[in-house]
Amino acid sequence: MADIDALRKKYFVQPDDTEPPSEPLPATFSGCLVTPLIDGAAYFNDLAAAITPLGTGTPSENSAQFIYITGWWVGFLGHPPPPGRPPRGSELPFSLDGYGASNLMIDVLKAKARAGVDVRVMGWISFSGMADYGVATSSVRNKIGIADINLSTMASIRELRNEPALADRACLNIIAHSAGASHTKLVLVGNGTTATGYTGGLDLVNDRHGAPPHPAGQWHDVQAKVQGPAVLAMYEFYRNIWNELRAREVRSFRDGNVKVASHTPGTPYLPTRNLPTTPVGKHHVQSLRTVPRFNYKSTNLLPENQKISFAPDGLFEVRSAWFNAVLTAERYVYIEDQGFWSVDVMAWLNRVLKIRDDLKVVLIKGINDPNDPPIPAYANVALWNGLLHDLNPQQRGRVRAFLRDVFVHTKSTIVDDHWALIGSANAYQRSLYSDLEHAVGLLDEEDALVRQYRTQLWGDTFGLIGPAEQSRIADLDQALHVWEPEWGTAGSGVTLPSNVVPLTLPTAETRLTDSEQDQHDRYYDVDSRFPWGGCLP
Incomplete structure (x- = not known):
């Protein structure tokens, strides 16, 4: 057995490691079981096994179950390919069962919701790049480069809302930094007695079905499956984001000729849950978050968002x-x-x-x-x-x-x-x-x-x-x-x-032009600790 106390003291965040020093320590748990799921096929198979049994019990049993999803990209419907070419990869509708499978995720979620399972989905959308702000929007959108992804997410959220049980529970997440994103890829699944959290790099998009041995050009990624007490912290992060969004003013975005609301006035509050805290393994977990600050230049004329109430200083x-x-x-x-x-x-x-x-x-x-x-x-x-x-x-x-x-x-x-x-x-x-x-x-x-x-x-x-x-x-x-x-x-x-x-590493300094540096700082790799914005995109 390892000296876990020594390992925790050495490798886990301690009080003097936080930034700023007044920031609370990350939620830390023992008694967990973590399974790294390498590549999409492993993750999607595991997630399917967790979701499939839900909604098959009595109404009372089903009502205690939940599926909560938030992603940078919710690509359940795929998106249209260029004219004259058949769809491929992320352009195809998403199924946990693989490319071209008939058991589509969007249909699975609708069926679970109809059965009484609490299904909630948040897909990120750039409130600044996709809203109707006129000429600035086109320029900002081109700089951020997310229009196709956000439109794909909007289409999936619209389709989920066609199921009455999901009409108020499929949302566009608008709480990010002006030039940032809600980049989390969290999925939480509970059956009334146990709960599992998944976190990592994998969005629910159809070109992510990778598996070794990888052919050239395939996707490779990792998702962590977390069981035990640490799932509570993952749930609380999801709950905080959901309730933050619910409290915001509804914003509308255009998908073709249709306006799509970020959420509805009827979007329900997500309450605290008494998730199981019984030890299930010997793994120790710190649940780690990034939440931005919202600093804007006094000269800023670009879209601004408000601070996030559960972490106003980031x-x-x-x-x-x-x-x-x-x-x-x-x-x-x-x-x-x-x-x-x-x-x-x-x-x-x-x-x-x-x-x-x-x-x-x-x-x-x-x-x-x-x-x-x-x-x-x-x-x-x-x-x-x-x-x-x-x-x-x-x-x-x-x-x-x-x-x-x-x-x-x-x-x-x-x-x-x-x-x-x-x-x-x-x-x-x-x-x-x-x-x-x-x-x-x-x-x-x-x-x-x-x-x-x-x-x-x-x-x-x-x-x-x-x-x-x-x-x-x-x-x-x-x-x-x-x-x-x-x-x-x-x-x-x-x-x-x-x-x-x-890879050959650089042997001399690379100098960016003023324009390149501005693009980097303002759009591509933003640091929210510093004032953001300006007069023109």
Whole structure:
């Protein structure tokens, strides 16, 4: 058994780690069971197994059950392809059962709601980019680049409302920062006696059905399944967002010739619940949130949103947990992400590389997400100014970055085979300070969970299918040797596959033009701690 008290003191957020110092500590729980679900197929199969039994009992039993969903993108209906081409990927209606399956999620949710299950869905929409503000809207919308995604979400919410039992329980989430998003991908499922929470990088969109071995161009991602006392904190975060939205003035958005309300005056309050708190495992969890501040320039003429009442000064718990764990790392830090734009995250790595003489850093990303703006210069700025600019050759030699030939949509960090972070927050400034995010920080009384997760996640990259193959990299020194032959020790017999290639890190400073810097700060990677806005988009 591990010394869990020592692990918690070292890797979990402590009172002096919070930002600002007066921010409350993240909700922390023991007695949990966390299952990392690697890739969409694993997550969607697990979610289907949790949802399928609901609504099949007596009216009294069904009324105690719930399905609560919030996402950056609710793509239940897909969206139309370009003229003359059949739909594919995210353009197809979503089913938990896979591409082209007839058991569509939107029909499942309608049926569960009709049976008396409390089904609620929130899909994010940019109140600033999608509302009818005239000429400014088109410019802002083009900068943020979310119109197609938001229109897809609007169509799904409209269709859910066609079911009378969901008419007041399918909402467009409008409470984000002006240039931010509600980026959480939370699903909560309860059956009256137990509750399960899911958090990670996976929205319910049809092109996310990935599974190893991955063909080139497939999506790769991770969702954490959480059971036990920590689900209460996940539920409370969902409840706070739902009730915040319910209390707001209704806003209307245009979907073609139809105006779609963000929510209805009849949207019901979401009450507290007495969720089960009986220990179900030996995992320890910190439930971590990002909630933005709302600072605007005195000269701002762009759309403004009001503060979020349950966190008027913002909450930066993801940032605090990430910072603390990275700075305590001794053997390695592994970050798998869409990109590495955050100067802060890169600066933490710079700092710990100088503290620990043998620490290794591995960064891995995939081909560009088609929903992301093509802005590699910003990543080079963060990698150079934050991570590399003043490292000596020995320190730089302990950093490696790699590119996979799939869409790596994961947002996960692993430290020392002890601590892991899984959630919706990317290695971007906006994920630390501006978007609504959720993640879980993980430890294990037996100190086995994170090592097992690491072997599964690295096994996915190395093309090792199944526990027997993945056991070849259970030894950390042998696993590090796969990434770099000068590291660790040989013996696993595993080599990097040809579809995982080293990335060349910047060797000199990248300078942005004033216009590029303005676009970065105002739209692409916003930091809500600083005043936002201006006279023109």
